Amino acid sequence: GAVVSQxxxxxxxxxxxxxxxxxxxxxxxxxxxxxxxxxxxxxxMLMATSNEGSKxxxxxxxxxxxxxxxxASLTLSTLTVTSxxxxxxxxxxxxxxxRSSYEQYFGPGTRLTVT
Amino acid sequence: RKExxxxxxxxxxxxxxTVAFNCTYSNSASQSFFWYxxxxxxxxxxxxxxxxxxNEDGRFTAQLNRASQxxxxxxxxxxLSDSATYLCVWPYNTDKLIFGTGTRxxxxx
Numbered sequence: 001g002a003v004v005s006q007x008x009x010x011x012x013x014x015x016x017x018x019x020x021x022x023x024x025x026x027x028x029x030x031x032x033x034x035x036x037x038x039x040x041x042x043x044x045m046l047m048a049t050s051n052e053g054s055k056x057x058x059x060x061x062x063x064x065x066x067x068x069x070x071x072a073s074l075t076l077s078t079l080t081v082t083s084x085x086x087x088x089x090x091x092x093x094x095x096x097x098x099r100s101s102y103e104q105y106f107g108p109g110t111r112l113t114v115t
Numbered sequence: 116r117k118e119x120x121x122x123x124x125x126x127x128x129x130x131x132x133t134v135a136f137n138c139t140y141s142n143s144a145s146q147s148f149f150w151y152x153x154x155x156x157x158x159x160x161x162x163x164x165x166x167x168x169x170n171e172d173g174r175f176t177a178q179l180n181r182a183s184q185x186x187x188x189x190x191x192x193x194x195l196s197d198s199a200t201y202l203c204v205w206p207y208n209t210d211k212l213i214f215g216t217g218t219r220x221x222x223x224x
Contacts, residue, residue, distance in 0.1 A: 010117040022138040033195065034210075041123075041216075042216060043202070043214040043215055043216040043217065044159065044202075045214075046212070049210050049211070057210075062204060091156070093158050094158075097209075101207045101209070102147075102149075102209055103161065103214075104212060106159055106160070107158060108157065108158050109156075109157065109158050111156070
């Protein structure tokens, strides 16, 4: 149980375009979903936290107008990178947790390359 | 000082060896941590939780030393499949996990 999927697993896009990444909890309802970013040889950095039906809470330094998060249901959250630039190239990972639990279940990640 | 700090390694050990990693933390009130394992270009996966009483799961033992503010992960009888990056994680709260940069382990035949 506790499987989280992400789609796509990798994407290449041109600078200036937008990219949408989906995160789904397949066998449980996730009250909260998280979006992380990981640059090479660096740790995972939390970008934002989203609760179903609410606006996402962004970490300091993360532009909410650039990284649009929609958490429309208890099993789906999306991250849209708008007007992507090469410096947005990274490994984006989502996770999900059930209520009142510290444990997060991670998706397999999406590797974004902006050319 | 970072919330959690790890030696990046790599630790290169032969199969069958025992290896230990430490992770230091800055918040003296912290009472629980996690060890995650991350394979190259993959998502992190929970290995084990660490509380003041420690934790053991097969070949893996984790301990929390609150006096010196570090947690440790001991791997006995290393296998080739143990090669990965091991992440020390502090649950800041239920909505935020703070990840260390990880310690890379390479087990060779």
